[in-house]
Amino acid sequence: MPLKLYRRGEIWHYRGTVAGRRLRGTTETSDKGRAQRIAAEAEARAWQRRLDGPGSTLTFADGALSYRQSGKSTRFLNKVEDHWKNTLIADIKGTDVLKAAIKVYPTAGPSTRNRQFVVPTQAIINHCAGLDLCPYLKVKRFKVQTKIKEPATLEWCEAFAANASPHLGALCLFMFGTGARIGEAVALVWGDVDLTRRTAKIRQTKVGDERIAHLPPRLVAAIANIPSNRNPQDQVFRYVDRESVRQVWDGAIKRAKIKKLSPHSCRHGFATTMLHNKIDVKTVAKLGGWKDVATLVRTYAHAMGDPTVTDVVFGTNLAQDAKDEASTA
Incomplete structure (x- = not known):
């Protein structure tokens, strides 16, 4: 009819x-x-x-709606959905995704294109594939050159904090002390902080999960000194987003006369400092919110870059050698 x-x-x-x-x-x-x-x-x-079959009429918009309703992470989805709109999923090929990523992010690097367009596009289509609505999509991602990331040190963070406002300095120390990403740090609200128990709930936007972070005494003191009424829904560090942090970040660096590092270097500093202090990789990954150990190792392989560590193969006590060198210096 x-x-x-x-x-x-x-x-x-x-x-x-x-x-x-x-x-x-x-x-x-x-x-x-x-x-x-x-x-x-x-x-x-x-x-x-x-x-x-149902896959013959399945649009990307339909797939994205199903993906959102399933409770998946919605990070970066807006631009992806705006591009594909009602394109049939059956018509989207791997090469189409790469071309679209360049079109949507013309000035971005390969890692950004992968993270903000290729991955969410593929995630939505493969979500539908898991429901037997379409075939799985394989995409050969843009090649990314691995770069050694320079970490912040405790000395760097302390110098930064001494030349920044109380909330900006505390933000820096928070990322260094917990391994939080800048987006996770600026999203922290007072309702997620317990200074008595020295904990903070970090909502991990990148992996769609939450973790409870321990706050060392130095970090508790920095957060406690932030002027605020501490309303549960108010942001602790008072920044709307990561962009508003970048607007004032370099000013504190200039005043402190320290090397220019990005906010993300504090997270790198957390991992590197932990690894240098012989904390096992699994523990560092868990406490810092890395999804898997392989990612941590791949990113921070430089953390134990001292070639003399191979002395341990022949039973040399590195700690004792360090003490001996210090005593003769």
């Missing part, structure tokens, strides 16, 4: 049963001719779905 049009106010709607499915919807137009075409397209899609 073909779809029938009817009006609600000025807008035409359609309803009826096509290919065994009950269909109802709005054409979002007051033009009857256009409404008839829209209803005919809806009817054609219903028959295509019946004859060729």
Whole structure:
């Protein structure tokens, strides 16, 4: 039975049963001719779905909606959805994704294109594949050159904090002391901080999880000295987003006369300092919110870059050697 049009106010709607499915919807137009075409397209899609399977009419917008409703991370989805819109998922190939990433992020580097476009596009399509709505999509990602990331040290962070406002200095120490990403740090609210128990709940945006971070005494003191009414919903460090931090970050560095490092270097400093102090990799990954140990090792392989550590192969006590060298210096 073909779809029938009817009006609600000025807008035409359609309803009826096509290919065994009950269909109802709005054409979002007051033009009857256009409404008839829209209803005919809806009817054609219903028959295509019946004859060729649900994947034949599955749009990216439909897949993205299902992905969001499943509780998955929505980070970076807006630009991805704006690009693909109602493109049929069946028509999206791996090369299309790479071309689209360049178009949406023309000035970005390969890692940004991978993280902010390729990965979320692939995640939505493969979510639908897991529901047997379409085939899985494989995408050969942009090649990223691994660079050694320079970490902040405790001395650097202390110098920075001494030349920054109380909330900016505390933010720096918080990232260094907990391994928090800058986005996670600026999102911290007073309701997630317990200075008595020395804990903070960090909402890990990148991995879609939460973790409870321990606050060392130095960090408790820095946070306690932030002027605030401490309303549970207020942001602890008073910055709206990472961009607002960058606007004042370099000023503190200039005043402190220290090397220019990014806020993310504090997270690197957390990992490097822990590894240098012989904390095992699994513990560092867990406490710093890295999803897996392999990522941590790959990123921070330089942390134990001293070539003399190979002396331990022959039973040399590195700690004792260090003491001996200090005593003879």
